[in-house]
Amino acid sequence: MTKRKQTRQRKKQNRLLIGIIITLLVLLFGINIFTIYQAWKTQQNRTEDTSRDIKNEKVTPAEPVSLEEPEETVPQKIDFQALWAINTDAYAFIEIPGTQVYYPVMQSSIQEENYYLNVTFEKVAGLPGSIFTQMINAKDFLDPITIIYGHDMLDGSYFGELKNYIDRAFFDTHREIYIYLPDRQLRYEIIAEVVFDDSYIPEILDIKNPASVPEFMNQIVAIPEPQNQFAEGAIIQEEDKLIVLSTCIGDRPDHRRIIVAKLADDKKTEY
Numbered sequence: 272m273t274k275r276k277q278t279r280q281r282k283k284q285n286r287l288l289i290g291i292i293i294t295l296l297v298l299l300f301g302i303n304i305f306t307i308y309q310a311w312k313t314q315q316n317r318t319e320d321t322s323r324d325i326k327n328e329k330v331t332p333a334e335p336v337s338l339e340e341p342e343e344t345v346p347q348k349i350d351f352q353a354l355w356a357i358n359t360d361a362y363a364f365i366e367i368p369g370t371q372v373y374y375p376v377m378q379s380s381i382q383e384e385n386y387y388l389n390v391t392f393e394k395v396a397g398l399p400g401s402i403f404t405q406m407i408n409a410k411d412f413l414d415p416i417t418i419i420y421g422h423d424m425l426d427g428s429y430f431g432e433l434k435n436y437i438d439r440a441f442f443d444t445h446r447e448i449y450i451y452l453p454d455r456q457l458r459y460e461i462i463a464e465v466v467f468d469d470s471y472i473p474e475i476l477d478i479k480n481p482a483s484v485p486e487f488m489n490q491i492v493a494i495p496e497p498q499n500q501f502a503e504g505a506i507i508q509e510e511d512k513l514i515v516l517s518t519c520i521g522d523r524p525d526h527r528r529i530i531v532a533k534l535a536d537d538k539k540t541e542y
Contacts (some may be wrong), residue, residue, distance in 0.1 A: 286529045298425060303360060306525065347409055347540040349451045358392055362410045364451040365402055365419065369444070370432045376419060376450070377403040388420065390502065395524040399429050407473050412457060413535075416478040416487060416513045423518040423528070430518035433530055436464035437498040446502070447516065448532045454541050460531035462505040463488075466496045472515065491531065 354361040354375055363376035377387040385404035390396050402421040408414050421430035435441045442464060450457040476483045488507045490501075507513075513536040520526050 297312070315332075315443070317402065342539055344406075344492060344539045344541050345456050345520075347451070347453075347542045350457070351453045354392075358394060360387075361392060362452070365447040366445055366451070367373070367432075367445060368449070370435075371428050371431075372402075372430070374402045374429065377401045378406065378408075380406060385420075388422075399424050402429060405473075407478070412452070412512065414479055415481045415484050416472070416476065416510075416515060418472055418515045418517055420517050423521060425521075430516060432530055433464075433516060433518050434520075436461070436500060436528075436530060442500045448516075449494070450514070451540070454540055456536075456538045457534060458536035460502070460535045461530055461532045462502040462507070463529075463531040464493060464498075464500040465491045465492070465494060465529050465531065466498050466520065466523070467491065467517075467527050469525050469527055472517075484511050484513055485507055487513070488531075491529075505533070 351361070351364075354364075358375075358377070361375035361378045361380050362378055364374070365376050366373045373393050377392060379386045383408070384405040386541045387401040387405075389400045391396065391399065392401050397420050402419060404410075404417060404419055408417045423434065424430075424431040434444070442461070446461045448459040448461060450459065472478065472487075476487055486509050492501065513534050514534075516530040516532075518528050520528050
């Protein structure tokens with residue numbers, strides 16, 4: 272073989288080798304591109320499936336979080352079952368700490384309004400009677416004004432110590448009244464001691480109407496009586512709940528002494 276032929280043969284082989292290499296490179300590049308595409312496609316399918324799952328998933332709303340504090344409870348101080356074993360008309364109990372006032376509160380639904388004026392808790396007729404309310408007042412103490420009656424006994428029992436409130440020092444140091452119900456404990460703050468005329472309060476005021484609360488306070492503040500005492504800075508509004516303790520005055524039969532107290536605290540009780 273001549274030298275020229277050998278040269279042509281080598282060039283032909285080189286071209287063939289280059290072609291093979293280029294073909295292999297193209298095939299390798301194509302395989303890589305396909306592999307990358309397949310991986311991308313798989314990821315896309317996973318993303319779409321996840322999106323569909325999220326859309327189709329039933330979302331359960333979270334339970335609302337209550338920001339209210341649980342209602343405070345206190346132990347029941349009064350054994351109402353024992354009271355009812357004696358007299359089922361006992362529906363509440365009144366206490367003024369530091370005094371002798373510690374009695375059941377009575378109300379009859381079948382007798383006349385003043386039945387317990389001269390009938391005791393033990394159902395004995397005569398003095399000292401009972402501490403009582405009239406049927407005009409509800410038994411839950413939710414009326415704007417609840418009036419509680421009791422005798423001014425000479426020995427200081429029942430409402431006999433209410434006369435002590437004409438003394439400013441006594442007034443300032445015996446300001447709390449507690450009303451106990453079977454399921455609640457009510458704490459009142461005394462805001463006034465007043466010598467009132469013998470007007471029947473439910474006749475001169477609509478004690479079921481919240482507007483009667485400030486109206487009543489305006490009336491008693493205007494009474495020109497040196498014995499009257501008022502709490503400093505007391506603010507009375509229509510939404511306030513008042514109790515009025517009412518008793519006679521021995522040497523002033525045409526007047527009554529009243530102690531006015533405003534609801535300050537209402538708690539649930541438990542045995």
